[in-house]
Amino acid sequence: MSLVYSLEFRSAFSVFTGLGVAGLVDRTVVRTASHLPYVPGSTVKGRWRWTAERLLRGAGRDHSGHGMWVHPLGASHCKDRQNACTVCRLFGNPAIPSTLQVGDALPAAELRALFEQLATRGEGHRRRKAPLPVDTEVRPGVAISRVRGVAQADCLFFDEAVPAVTFNGPWMLDGEITSEEKIFLRAAAGAVEELGARRGGGRGGLVGGIVVEVLP
Numbered sequence: 001m002s003l004v005y006s007l008e009f010r011s012a013f014s015v016f017t018g019l020g021v022a023g024l025v026d027r028t029v030v031r032t033a034s035h036l037p038y039v040p041g042s043t044v045k046g047r048w049r050w051t052a053e054r055l056l057r058g059a060g061r062d063h064s065g066h067g068m069w070v071h072p073l074g075a076s077h078c079k080d081r082q083n084a085c086t087v088c089r090l091f092g093n094p095a096i097p098s099t100l101q102v103g104d105a106l107p108a109a110e111l112r113a114l115f116e117q118l119a120t121r122g123e124g125h126r127r128r129k130a131p132l133p134v135d136t137e138v139r140p141g142v143a144i145s146r147v148r149g150v151a152q153a154d155c156l157f158f159d160e161a162v163p164a165v166t167f168n169g170p171w172m173l174d175g176e177i178t179s180e181e182k183i184f185l186r187a188a189a190g191a192v193e194e195l196g197a198r199r200g201g202g203r204g205g206l207v208g209g210i211v212v213e214v215l216p
Contacts, residue, residue: 002170003213005189007039007105012137012161013196013204015043025138026157032106036115037136037162039195041102041169047195048102048210049091052188056086068184090181099177100185105169136160141201161203171212186212 015038016027029037056070068086071078077093078084084096092098107115118135143155177185189210196204 002103002172005044005102005105005169005171005213006108006211007044007167007169007195008207008211009162009164009166009195009205010207011164011202011205012139013039013164014159014161014198015039015196016159024158025160028160029136029162032104034116035133036106036112038107039105039167039169041104041171043195044105044169044210045091045098045100045102047192048100048189049087051192052091052184053087055184055188055191068181086181086184090177090185097174099173099175101172101174103170105167108166108168111165136162141198159198164205186214 014027015030017030019028020026021028030040031037053070056068057073059068070087071085077095078088079095081089081096088096090099092100106112115135118133137160138158139161141157141159142151143157144150145152189212190208192209193206194204195206198204
């Protein structure tokens with residue numbers, strides 16, 4: 001059974017494609033085939049896992065007496081599902097299938113039609129993709145020298161950023177987990193503070209973390 005998670009952004013965010021628009025923007029945000037900006041499920045799950053792992057490392061081997069734990073820092077991933085740590089069993093690794101499945105997040109339903117209108121421009125019955133969609137903004141940035149702590153010369157760039165709105169996506173569990181693990185998953189989701197690129201610059205801040213439906 002698929003459930004829903006929500007991402008209410010309190011600041012603009014960026015998840016980049018690695019591509020740009022010549023002369024306009026150096027890094028563009030990811031979009032669907034219909035040009036809607038979205039947050040990849042892999043990005044959401046990765047940050048969720050990162051937060052869960054750090055919560056368990058801070059709690060020690062036995063989390064709250066319920067036997068939840070994570071493999072030692074620097075150690076290889078767990079190889080055997082039956083004896084795997086909580087993080088590897090819930091989120092998976094190259095050797096163990098993930099119990100948690102996370103889909104892509106799209107703009108909330110009440111905003112989706114507006115995003116679709118803004119993402120394309122056209123006249124009459126002929127529509128064309130805009131050279132630079134008006135549903136996002138372009139933000140300048142500079143590279144900072146780690147040695148000197150100042151802006152590097154000739155390193156001005158321009159990023160595309162999505163406004164701070166709400167995105168929703170599906171998620172599900174492919175297998176059984178304990179009631180304590182369900183509580184832990186929700187707690188870890190709620191502890192995620194930011195998503196996307198350039199978080200150090202204030203982008204991608206979340207209100208209440210990844211908000212998930214109550215697990216049955």
